[in-house]
Amino acid sequence: MPSREAFIEIGRLVCINYGKDSGKLGVILDICDTMTALVDGPNLKRGIYNFRRMAVTGIKLPISKSVKSTTLYKAWEAADLDGQFGKTSWGQKLARQERRKNLTDFERFKVKVLKAKKNKIIKSKLKELKN
């Protein structure tokens, strides 16, 4: 049983996790058949996506079946879905991955040095506690 109530239904926020749209959010507008649904989102092209290519979130929009894109985006903004999703640990994880992917060379260097410093402090404290 899923730990949260997250069903494939109209208005359900999903995250595409395969293909060139990977990482993008969309809302299910209609169910086409047993494997596909009509999905649309501000960064996503309105179209038919396979359930296998999406991961269901716990967030839902109260919209009716097959609304127009403009109506959807208005409801999206009103509910602040990007913000809601960003607050979840999943959303934060995606944001962290995105940040790490876009580090510049200098930032990567700083991360490496600071991480080593942090680990050194932790190791020395651990040694202290063990003794």
Place this chain on the structure above:
Amino acid sequence: MPKQQRAPKWYPTEGPATGLTKTIEKKPQGVAKLRKSITPGTVLILLAGRFKGKRVVFLKQLESGLLLVTGPFKINGVPLRRVNQAYVIATSTKVDIAGIDTTGISDKPDEKTKRHFFSRVVAEQKEEGEGEFVSTEAKKSGLTEERKAMQVKVDESVIAAVEKTPMMKDYLKSRFSLEKGQFPHLMKF
């Protein structure tokens, strides 16, 4: 064929001038276009040669099209050096070298002496060495006093700018390398 109009045995290699051929004058090639990402003060990663992997500061593009870079010398051992754009990765990190004077450094051979700032200096061989005794004090070829002085002068301002940003000096000291799971075509510089 009638006897008077027999086909000639030999033909000239080129046909008669028809006046239809065009002689296109070859345009001078011009200096290599500088990549948009490379501006004065950009930190570059050298990809080949003695200093491969080193991160250096870009100063200006010389007349020949090559890039003038400096370590700075005191930080990572790279002197005022010329580098080809093709063997360089431009990072998005910039050092503020607004006031630096690099006008004394040029690639263009002087008309009279045919030499420029980076021309090789040939060692003056000492006249000693009679017979089998070779002089062990042959003068080392390489740096002129002019170059050393220019290095110090330019590096002074670059180092001052580098020290303004925290960790920038250590960054320039370190060498670039790829670790496991890092792919250059997926990395942002």
